Amino acid sequence: MSKTTVDAKVYIARILGGAQSPTLIDQANEALLRGYTDWQIMRNWDFLLKDTSLTTAVTGVTATVPTNVVTPPSSGSFDFVNVGQSVSIGSGTAALAAGTTVTAYTRNSDGTIATITLSNSFTGTTNANATLTFGANIHVTAGTNDYNLPRDMFEIYTSRFITNSKRPLRYVRQRQWDRTQWDQTVQGTPESYTKYNPYSDATQNHGTMHLKFDRIPQQDDDLFVRYYRAFIVDGTYVDVPDQYLYQFLDYCRGLALEAKRAQENPTMYLEGVKLKAKETGESEEEVEDNDDDYMKSQYEQGSQYRPIVGNGDFWPTMGS
Numbered sequence: 001m002s003k004t005t006v007d008a009k010v011y012i013a014r015i016l017g018g019a020q021s022p023t024l025i026d027q028a029n030e031a032l033l034r035g036y037t038d039w040q041i042m043r044n045w046d047f048l049l050k051d052t053s054l055t056t057a058v059t060g061v062t063a064t065v066p067t068n069v070v071t072p073p074s075s076g077s078f079d080f081v082n083v084g085q086s087v088s089i090g091s092g093t094a095a096l097a098a099g100t101t102v103t104a105y106t107r108n109s110d111g112t113i114a115t116i117t118l119s120n121s122f123t124g125t126t127n128a129n130a131t132l133t134f135g136a137n138i139h140v141t142a143g144t145n146d147y148n149l150p151r152d153m154f155e156i157y158t159s160r161f162i163t164n165s166k167r168p169l170r171y172v173r174q175r176q177w178d179r180t181q182w183d184q185t186v187q188g189t190p191e192s193y194t195k196y197n198p199y200s201d202a203t204q205n206h207g208t209m210h211l212k213f214d215r216i217p218q219q220d221d222d223l224f225v226r227y228y229r230a231f232i233v234d235g236t237y238v239d240v241p242d243q244y245l246y247q248f249l250d251y252c253r254g255l256a257l258e259a260k261r262a263q264e265n266p267t268m269y270l271e272g273v274k275l276k277a278k279e280t281g282e283s284e285e286e287v288e289d290n291d292d293d294y295m296k297s298q299y300e301q302g303s304q305y306r307p308i309v310g311n312g313d314f315w316p317t318m319g320s
Helices: 005-014 022-042 174-180 242-261 266-285
Strands: 049-051 056-063 087-089 102-107 113-118 127-134 138-140 153-161 168-171 192-196 210-213 221-229
Touching (some): 153 192
Antiparallel strands (some): 102 113, 153 168
């Protein structure tokens, strides 16, 4: 029952009375895109869950011989890459030695990755349309506390170290972290993580989020992450499973009708817009799935000396 995006726009346009009208098809496309946006912030859908266990291929890369510096084929296409990540090249005229990894990267002023440096140079002859395949999971490097996340990530579900320390990690909000982590330059074994954006939102598409830990990692490791991906809004097929397909498309039809009625009753349309804006603000304040309730330590509650029972500070004394 999967429906192509082209057929979906026709279905939405029919409610407007013109499935063959280019203008109404354009309006249906706008309703479809807005529908994706609304459903993305409505909740974290289980059908969008995925993880970092698979490799990531980037096509259209220019593999220049005999250098080891690579430029992304398009803006943002290398934004998920981390130092220490394995990389191989597909069939073509250029080759890479087995065991090649990413050793460094540079950024543009907007935070997107400008170049990556490999541990080996390309051999053979230059391939202007190569495919680079990057290893699974997020490689964690000792002494580094800034990591790129998958390009299609919307929200993190769970994460855990899988190579050395082999432990689950807990999500914390930056505010809680700043209240309890006095020295954020300490190295150790991380117990929690947070997301952040070190670059100005005004210089990019507001979506290049990074990950950091509560302690700077003291040893190399690999981070396995389960996450909710973003909807694919420009795919060949509607990015909704069959059991929700027509509920989603009928929701988009409703959006198209709202936009049409706005000309006749702008006041009602404005009220709907205000409600959507309120819902969007509430979604920004929602905790992540991984930000579960847990027993807070005495230190997190505000005093490292407060007893389990009682109201005063507890100072143990030696009996005579």
